[in-house]
Amino acid sequence: MTLTPLLRSVLLVILLGMGASAIAEDGYRLWLRYDLMQDAAKRKEYSSLIKYFVVEKTSPTLEVAEKELSLALAGLLGLKTSSTKDVQESGAIVLGTSDTSPLIKSLNLQEKLKTLGDEGFYIVSTTIKGKKCIVITANKEVGVLYGAFHFIRLLQTQHSAQNLSLQHAPQVKHRILNHWDNLDRTVERGYAGFSLWDWHKLPDYIDPRYFDYARANASVGINGSVLTNVNSNAQILTEPYLRKVAAMANVFRPYGIKVYLTARFSAPVEIGGLTTADPTDAAVREWWKKKIDEIYTHVPDFGGFVVKANSEGQPGPQNYKRTHADGANMLADALAPHNGIVMWRAFVYDNAVPEDRAKQAYNEFKPLDGKFKSNVMVQVKNGPIDFQPREPFHPLFGAMPQTPINMEFQLTQEYLGQATNLVYLAPLFKECLDSDTYAKGKGSYVYKVIDGSLENHPLTGMAGVANIGNDRNWCGHPFAQSNWFSFGRLAWDPTLSSESIADEWIRMTYSNQQDVVSTLKQVMLASREITVRYMTPLGLHHIMGWDHHYGPGPWIKDKPRADWTSAYYHKADEAGIGFDRTKRGSDALGQYAPEIQQKYGSLENCPEEYLLWFHHVSWDRKMKSGRTLWDELCHLYYQGADSVKWMEKSWNALEGKVDADRFAQVKSLLAIQYKEAVWWRNSCVLYFQTFSKKEIPAGLEMPDRTLSYYESLQFPFAPGIRPKW
């Protein structure tokens, strides 16, 4: 249909108006929102450069790339694009590789492409047959797809599309979401409803949402998905379930996403009918070999296994007096012929071992360095305890030079306010990635361990424990989407800044309006530090509610496992508070490089945000602020809660500048966050006061509830608790 300019402008006005009213802003679209750009000049600029596609030879991956671009351009610019096989007039977007596109081949881009690997891409403004065009190309088709999403992001964030010459390639090879999803659709530590995977209806019914999941992942470069919980169930390895897994792999394949599973170490006994799962037993090895061969008949590009073994009750090689390396290598041998990999988790600790939990993973794994097969990565959480609001980096980073180490971050906010707190996690991720391990001298940053550059490992990876469920907006809290986004962006390039990622996400998800962008960026960038303050300031950790981990629980003690209590970690007494991890204490600090030992080892030098992580400190110690430790602790708790009020105010000032639906949603969630911050503050201050025996400093509002009130609160149906199998 050809429209006169008048008709077109009327239509635009109407379409712009409709965006706000006709479609419920339920957050389903994530950051892939393709509403008509409000800025007419920008729209005109882009429309003058982009008129049609050229895709000479298509394929499933090129097809989804082209489809995404058409969707984006139709939405953002109101363009009805068509696809052709040749460049005829200016304004073409030419998509393809040298293999699929003679036009691109004729440009002789080998030089530009040679450093980009299998997944990098090159976007360039050029001329073909004398016509101006934009070429999105790569060595492999998945690179073209990533290029297409990058190009869409340029438009969504209103970057110039003129004179483009952009090369990007991922710094980390395996960029993987770990879903702690159970086969009954509960999600361990899931706060966004239940599992997306409708196992019961698979393989015959394919939920359309699987496609949108794949789109979102591909848009940020995530190329792997571990479908099942690390606390694994062997049923997933049975034939009926492998058929279901294959159906999902078929959906994900065009998007460059490989499927992985968790392997329950005792599967040979539980579903194989064997009497042992000893990794040195020939029948066991044969069972795994056959099972893995079977998996590859269903999923020819199956990625491999994540394994949680001999950890929190999970079976493992130590049940048979074998090492983690024995276990991992058995699986690795069977996966190797298919190019599959093993990600063997280092998250191990044992209540029966009379050793600081923070030290145990290092103690167990460090001696195994060099003993793993080349297709094994050891998957290490960012910190030595468990995804706390703040932890120092894990001492295994830099400590196993002969072993590829992959990072495990937690996107689901198990310890950071679950689905009701706005906490932008990129600063937490960056804090770890940018930490210097000093493993090979100054500058041996954690991210260089992860991207393989420190020890020249070709096998690299970053895992994010997914925060995705079947809530309509995927992540429960609208801002939790930013943590999925950030994880993908940082796995692609760990050197990106938290700020630049927030900037992209806000523009794509909410608005390009300057005041919206700057307000939300301030709120997001401050949010994690604020949360640390009202939950665990000064290096406190693991003082949350029992089992469900919802809300504060500094009083938790006398449980079957000491290392699951709070008292174990804060060690508050009348003299002071904190876990002495120096030589005088557990010497967990001794697992780090000497430079770090020096910095953190003395009360004087230790940065205050880690003070109580490494030291037991007197209530009266004078802090940098001039306050005593007790007063400082109180002030930080109060500051944290007060800052949530500031977050609320900042958000509420955006009324009318973001859509009404999400505005109301976030507004009520921030009100809940404030309640919860006060709950944390009051609980912790009142509880620690029983040791310090000191007054809450003057000027701070007194808690209006008693400690015993807070201790009495029960949440028998809090979400995300591991079911008891």
Place this chain on the structure above:
Amino acid sequence: MTLTPLLRSVLLVILLGMGASAIAEDGYRLWLRYDLMQDAAKRKEYSSLIKYFVVEKTSPTLEVAEKELSLALAGLLGLKTSSTKDVQESGAIVLGTSDTSPLIKSLNLQEKLKTLGDEGFYIVSTTIKGKKCIVITANKEVGVLYGAFHFIRLLQTQHSAQNLSLQHAPQVKHRILNHWDNLDRTVERGYAGFSLWDWHKLPDYIDPRYFDYARANASVGINGSVLTNVNSNAQILTEPYLRKVAAMANVFRPYGIKVYLTARFSAPVEIGGLTTADPTDAAVREWWKKKIDEIYTHVPDFGGFVVKANSEGQPGPQNYKRTHADGANMLADALAPHNGIVMWRAFVYDNAVPEDRAKQAYNEFKPLDGKFKSNVMVQVKNGPIDFQPREPFHPLFGAMPQTPINMEFQLTQEYLGQATNLVYLAPLFKECLDSDTYAKGKGSYVYKVIDGSLENHPLTGMAGVANIGNDRNWCGHPFAQSNWFSFGRLAWDPTLSSESIADEWIRMTYSNQQDVVSTLKQVMLASREITVRYMTPLGLHHIMGWDHHYGPGPWIKDKPRADWTSAYYHKADEAGIGFDRTKRGSDALGQYAPEIQQKYGSLENCPEEYLLWFHHVSWDRKMKSGRTLWDELCHLYYQGADSVKWMEKSWNALEGKVDADRFAQVKSLLAIQYKEAVWWRNSCVLYFQTFSKKEIPAGLEMPDRTLSYYESLQFPFAPGIRPKW
């Protein structure tokens, strides 16, 4: 904005086109779809009659009525309506009651309204101040809301809006959904995801979906919602949960929906700290009185309780040697001052009692007739076993003349293919409602028991076990929405026909195109009988899979409870098959009126669809078709499965006539239904063949799998299983 006719027509073309492309047809809107009418003449006709609203004095309920109408008219007709306080020109829709609207009061409609009660409505085309208008009025505001939804339905189904004079009032007072939703968000027998109720985030976070749930219910006249599972947890009665319940009641109130809860009989012990829950104990009675008073401080219009007691392990008055009446009356006494009611379920049976399960509810409750307080209803399932694909009506209907009996239908398809089978249940509901109990002679239909007319009971009710979960389309299967819709329509008026309800639903949900309407109506109306054939033909019942009830399980026997096995019900042996419920057998038939005993008591007269329900029949018996029973059984199983192929073909012929998204979804679900029908057919035929020792009749395709294959199938994570607390 004023548009020229040209602009307007261009815009319409574009909007019509967008309907299909821009908005994902995920089924979220249910039957409340307000897309622009494709029929321009109809649009014009309606637009000439409807131009604006007049609401003189508003209120929460009138506000939602007006909002719904604006939404509908904006969508269906592209009208931007505005609300005024007076009639100025023709084309007004005047909303209100005599109390809120002097204009309506001036019309003197008392005569018309006096028979309409608190919830009925009157829609009339009339003239006010010389201007043509349409008045939607009622005695109470909720009637106006129902009238508004009725008016919208008229437009959606393209009925004339000229010369209206419509009076409708509900025939049943309490039209209630029973949610078998647990506090951890699992749903017992739920096949549409998990519970809508996000208890954890309540009361501070109100999911926008609660409003859409309320709209959908109000649109079909449902006026109550039991939020919790009949297998109840006493926690719901604690203060933190009552605050959550109150938040939901606040959302539902403007829509005329009262909130009800399930009462766990042992709550006084579990959360009250008492040592007994004996209903004659003074402390227990006092505890319930205080608890109920407390509930009403949170929810001033709380509806009351549903109770499952002394049934399937639930506690109840019999634990203390008291009767069901003792238990119900205790609660009724405490609820009475607040106008609350008790719905006491008659679903009781005991494995320890050596009596046909089908007889036990009657045996227990019949003697209690006359013993219940006036605010108690006894809630009776449609049939004497448990929501089977076909059962005769429950013998308690008509058997307790002094007691209000409310109907319990099951919308969730526990025994009818769960979320993968298209089964329109209205014919099942109607079969029961239209059954003649002969309680007071011929014409004593079940629906007259339910609407109270048979015995002049003012307290009446119909309960539907909800099929609603957090799946985006609410009910899992797109056609399962029709069962929610039908339940509401039949609870309002049990005399409506299955066909007229299907007609409405199809037009509102899919299309007014004649071929779509007629094809879907045929498929829907046939679907339940087809399902009976491939699952339980000839009166077979309760032969489904163990525990999860998914798929066939005629071989289930030797379980801890005989009355949970299949062998108990089909009683197949070498001589024949079927449960003899005549005088020679359990004499369950003796619980019905003599006229029914006569009809069903002899092999000759018994309708074949109930044959094996009431008789144990020789494999060789000659059936009406001329075939032997064995051959007939096989033929019906094969016919059932073949008919699913016909359903598939019928649906697939609608490609392009219904939107692509839902087309693809239903297409793949019908393919699953065919697989499952063949699975049922093969399993049952092969299993019963082990008794009949006869060949599958010539011409029928032989099963390609063995009986032991079918017996070996395991579904450890099938949805909807009751969690073990």
